[in-house]
Amino acid sequence: MQRDSADTAGLVIDPLGLQALIERLASMGFRVVGPALRDDAVVYDDITGIGDLPQGWTDRQEPGRYRLERRQDDALFGYAVGPHSWKKFLFPPVETLWSARWDDKGGMAISPPETSQDKFAFIGVRGCELHAMAIQDRVLAEGDHANATYAARRQEAFIVAVNCGQAGGTCFCVSMETGPKVESGFDLALTELLDGGEHRFLVEIGSDAGAQVMEEVPSAPASAVQIEAAAAVVERTAGQMGRSLDTNGIKELLQGNLEHPRWDEVAERCLTCANCTMVCPTCFCTTVEDHSDLTNQSAERVRKWDSCFTMDFSYVHGGSVRSSTRSRYRQWMTHKLANWIDQFGTSGCVGCGRCVTWCPVGIDITEEAAAIRATPGGKGEA
């Protein structure tokens, strides 16, 4: 059960305490997933202990650019966010809905959906990512067409959040009011403290499950100095945002500028590669494909992540509704920042910056919104 507000008194653990926390979660049957270094990036993968974490590494991010660099300290969570988001585990990129096979008697045996039994513990979830999960919950767990496997995984997930100690060059969570401090939706929240030659984590308890887990983890009560130091970490990070987005009246601004010439300019650069939608932690669009084997003995139906940047996505008998790059980029950006508010009551963007960093040509959603704001006057009709 989530608590109304985090236990702000807090506990303190050291890196060995974090190791004990990971081991405790594994012993409770959780599949523990956290940040790890793979292919020169911080990604989310299975971990067994603090040795798997990206100790002493940070990420430098700019539009279309991501590089790892050594830090001057041994921080375990000293990076911003990488190309993966937690949706990869809660809402996998490919999922079999059913499979069928001819049986010996010439009948068709249909197997139920393949569902992963994994019960996840996520280590290192950031404020923007908690907000992204809440956005996906609205569609996938609470909507009229809820996804039962997503809802089950989400319900069982144990979340160890981290207050960011380092903002990335493309982060703008402060503008979207999603970070860098985690406010709710976690079982435990850590703030990494490295000042004064000590390596510690302030632990806030956000749920009864979190409190129970901490009973078995060696910890000490947090001192007033440590609580102040943790608040300073968040404050410092909030001042490091690489980007900002003026959200004032943004729904009306974008919906009133559907014929703005900026859409043509961005379309000249956009490759419609769909990277931005794949890395976005809130994008949830999918398609369904049917496959059969070459001998026609078995078939399966799979659901796969899809993107509004593909031609097929808006295909309706005879052709695609959004056949131009301009219309597809405009659809994506106006959905994220404007139409999402009409649909779900919140922005569809949490300011994580992934779409900016991982766009191969460095298109920046904050820059595009600012350009339209600077010269409004387009018509409000598509």
Ligand code: SF4
């Ligand atoms: S905005 Fe960038 S990442 Fe998105 S489809 Fe266009 S080129 Fe690809």
Ligand code: SF4
């Ligand atoms: S639109 Fe871009 S910045 Fe916003 S949540 Fe998606 S990936 Fe992050």
